[in-house]
Amino acid sequence: MSKIAVxxxxxxxxxxxxxxxxxxxDVTIWGRRExxxxxxxxxxxxxxxxxxxxxxxxxxxxxxPEQALAGAEAVVFATPSQTFRQNLGEWKAFLSDDIVxxxxxxGVELGTLSRMSEVMADVTGAGPDRIAVxxxxxxxxxxxxxxxxxxxxxxxxEEVAKRLQALCHxxxxxxxxxxxxxxxxxxxxxxxxxALSVGMAVGLGFGDNTTASVITRGLAETxxxxxxxxxxxxxxxxxxxxxxxxxxxxxxxSRNRTFGEKLGQGMxxxxxxxxxxxxxxxxxxxxxxxxxxxxxxxxxxxxEHVDAVVAGKITATxxxxxxxxxxxxxxxx
Ligand SMILES: NC(=O)c1ccc[n+]([C@@H]2O[C@H](COP(=O)([O-])OP(=O)(O)OC[C@H]3O[C@@H](n4cnc5c(N)ncnc54)[C@H](O)[C@@H]3O)[C@@H](O)[C@H]2O)c1
Ligand SMILES: O=P(O)(O)OC[C@H](O)CO
Numbered sequence: 001m002s003k004i005a006v007x008x009x010x011x012x013x014x015x016x017x018x019x020x021x022x023x024x025x026d027v028t029i030w031g032r033r034e035x036x037x038x039x040x041x042x043x044x045x046x047x048x049x050x051x052x053x054x055x056x057x058x059x060x061x062x063x064x065p066e067q068a069l070a071g072a073e074a075v076v077f078a079t080p081s082q083t084f085r086q087n088l089g090e091w092k093a094f095l096s097d098d099i100v101x102x103x104x105x106x107g108v109e110l111g112t113l114s115r116m117s118e119v120m121a122d123v124t125g126a127g128p129d130r131i132a133v134x135x136x137x138x139x140x141x142x143x144x145x146x147x148x149x150x151x152x153x154x155x156x157x158e159e160v161a162k163r164l165q166a167l168c169h170x171x172x173x174x175x176x177x178x179x180x181x182x183x184x185x186x187x188x189x190x191x192x193x194x195a196l197s198v199g200m201a202v203g204l205g206f207g208d209n210t211t212a213s214v215i216t217r218g219l220a221e222t223x224x225x226x227x228x229x230x231x232x233x234x235x236x237x238x239x240x241x242x243x244x245x246x247x248x249x250x251x252x253x254s255r256n257r258t259f260g261e262k263l264g265q266g267m268x269x270x271x272x273x274x275x276x277x278x279x280x281x282x283x284x285x286x287x288x289x290x291x292x293x294x295x296x297x298x299x300x301x302x303x304e305h306v307d308a309v310v311a312g313k314i315t316a317t318x319x320x321x322x323x324x325x326x327x328x329x330x331x332x333x
């Protein structure tokens with residue numbers, strides 16, 4: 001039985017801990033709030049994030065990072081992207097020199113425009129063979145209900161990816177390997193921005209033609225940027241690209257789509273932040289992805305418009321009108 005540490009006792013950290021436990025591992029969650037850890041240990045439930053879901057006996061929780069990491073062969077990170085660099089700086093002293101780090105996060109850092117694998121490399125100095133990501137159509141509540149799903153485990157070192165694949169292959173969770181860390185991370189971060197715009201369309205009362213058009217152009221925009229930065233185009237057609245985009249943009253469970261829906265209904269960004277504690281990564285990553293696209297010389301109208309709506313510079317109605325009115329062009333340009 002392998003020991004795995006999972007940092008982050010929110011929706012996805014807890015649901016992925018269940019996957020790891022179902023796959024035969026001994027899992028220790030690090031939680032920021034002691035009361036959440038106590039509830040997990042005493043009531044076998046994370047009532048704040050996954051109420052009504054019974055946790056396997058091999059999942060325990062602690063607020064002590066050193067205790068969470070003791071004897072762990074891999075550590076999984078599932079906290080918000082924008083505070084991850086600071087968090088990891090605090091946890092770094094407890095990481096062994098050979099531990100493999102896995103990011104579940106789907107954001108790009110503001111300012112540095114770093115992906116989370118790059119933050120892990122910067123902060124710890126670890127090489128690419130110790131840095132991995134898991135990304136795919138994995139809405140936490142469905143995974144916690146053990147509904148069948150697939151995902152991608154990406155690491156530049158294929159042997160490491162295979163080892164991690166075995167660690168998280170459970171009866172309801174099917175991981176595929178990839179060596180395209182960049183493609184998986186950009187697919188995961190960009191779909192959140194596209195889901196915001198789809199949510200806005202839904203909030204405005206538009207139907208399936210509108211959402212399908214935005215999803216498809218969102219995939220084109222994601223692929224344009226990711227390929228310019230060196231991603232494998234097939235990654236964007238796979239689970240961490242199209243798969244996650246479809247799940248997130250279609251599901252009322254998505255926090256990003258819901259955030260967009262509220263914008264479409266006329267709420268402001270500040271009002272939405274005040275209404276939920278859960279992270280909608282796209283509301284921040286729209287700025288960093290837009291900056292990354294501009295830096296790379298890539299046209300990114302969806303990121304540009306979503307960023308403007310989130311910043312309160314234009315309305316969701318302005319965004320939809322502008323999408324249609326933009327200069328016409330060939331679909332493949
Ligand atoms: N929920 C999903 O379905 C899902 C699926 C795949 C990927 N993800 C990604 O996983 C990451 C985590 O998402 P989540 O759904 O678990 O979010 P969440 O909001 O449910 O939980 C976030 C967790 O991080 C903690 N946290 C918040 N601020 C923190 C800080 N400053 N320092 C340390 N911990 C902090 C919270 O207490 C909470 O335990 C995000 O990048 C998200 O995009 C989520
Ligand atoms: O709830 P969201 O919008 O953060 O999306 C959750 C997952 O990323 C879906 O794969």
